[in-house]
Amino acid sequence: MASIFSKIVKGEIPSYKIAETESCYAFLDIFPLTEGHTLVIPKMEVDNLFDLPDSIYSELWSLAKRIAPAIQKAYPCIKVGVAVVGLEVPHAHIHLMPINSIQDINFARPKLQLTPEILKASQEKICKFL
Template identity: 55%
Template sequence: MASIFSRIISREIPAHIVAESDEYLAFLDINPLTQGHTLVIPKKEVDYIYDLDDETLSGLHVFAKKVAKGIESVIDCERIGVTVIGLEVPHAHVHLIPINAVDDMNFGRMKLAPTNEELAETAQKIKEAIHS
């Protein structure tokens, strides 16, 4: 069965996509820790990030860097934190999280509940920053 992320890739499930290439996709987390919290995934469905082949893994990080720079240019933050947990969805992914303090990356804390309109607006700003 395809992961939820594979279903986003195939557009079976909508997402607020901020960047896409032939091999990778970046979209906003719908339950973000902070505004601009973005997931970056390879389009190849592999459960565990360290089971990715070297080329895909390095490409994922290069793609994530481009996305992080876009996020950083439109979200007020000290930097973009990066984390890999990989337990919640069986599809390799990284979290890019705008942070001002270490606690901003605490997955145990209450998540934000942005509206669809707020997510769409944030996604559009990030997308424009990446493509400018």
């Protein structure tokens, strides 16, 4: 069965797209830890990040590296935190999020409940700096 992320890539589920390459797709997390929380995924449905072919693994991190400065400009912060957890959705993904403290990247914290209007504004804000 296709993961929710595969359905997003196919356009079966809407997303707030940040960027896309031939093999990867980046979009806002709709249940973020911080505003600007972005997910970078391979279009190929693979559960474990380290099972990706080397070329797609490299492309994934290259896309994340391109997006991180845009997040930092859109949401001035100390760092853009990076996490690979892989337990929530069985599809490899990288979390990028603006952080000012270690608590900002604590996945045990309650997720933000953002409106579609706020998510759209976040998308536009980050994309402006790409």
